[in-house]
């Protein structure tokens with residue numbers, strides 16, 4: 753038991769750093785998905801391989817971040833552990849409340865928005881598909897920006 757706790761404590765800074773750095777890839781992916789969809793919509797373009805690839809990459813990159821976040825949440829972070837152990841008391845701390853509830857909630861919504869954009873756009877004809885994609889990816893971007901703890905380090909080393 754003590755051994756597995758030690759191992760998790762050892763993993764914590766590594767996964768936290770990965771989650772920190774990966775958010776830049778997430779931002780890049782979702783901004784790119786928004787821009788290629790916007791360009792397709794405004795420019796009246798046909799569907800293209802580039803559009804399809806960029807939006808697929810955004811979905812995958814987002815899912816990886818969700819997975820890293822879940823690993824932090826359920827096993828590694830002392831903040832979510834405090835939240836899960838004693839939700840009432842933990843609510844008194846701004847930091848615990850943010851990482852125990854607000855951050856995961858907003859980021860899960862942001863992930864769902866990217867998935868909704870991809871799957872809905874695919875089922876529509878090009879122009880309305882691009883419009884649908886633009887709206888959902890932009891919404892995801894807003895949720896990500898709102899849910900990001902900007903007071904934490906912008907880059908965290910391993």
Ligand code: HEM
Pocket residue numbers: 768769771772775778814817818820821822824825828829830831832851855856859860862863896900901904905908
């Ligand atoms: C999908 C988009 C997400 C982005 C862009 C994101 C971004 C971040 C950033 C920038 C940090 C601060 C890292 C640091 O202090 O170095 C963080 C911390 C954290 N995130 Fe996320 N996150 C996302 C999703 C999630 C999800 C879905 C969960 C949980 C289910 C989650 C759980 C956590 C936890 C628990 C911490 C703090 C850990 C601690 O300081 O002990 N994240 N996240």
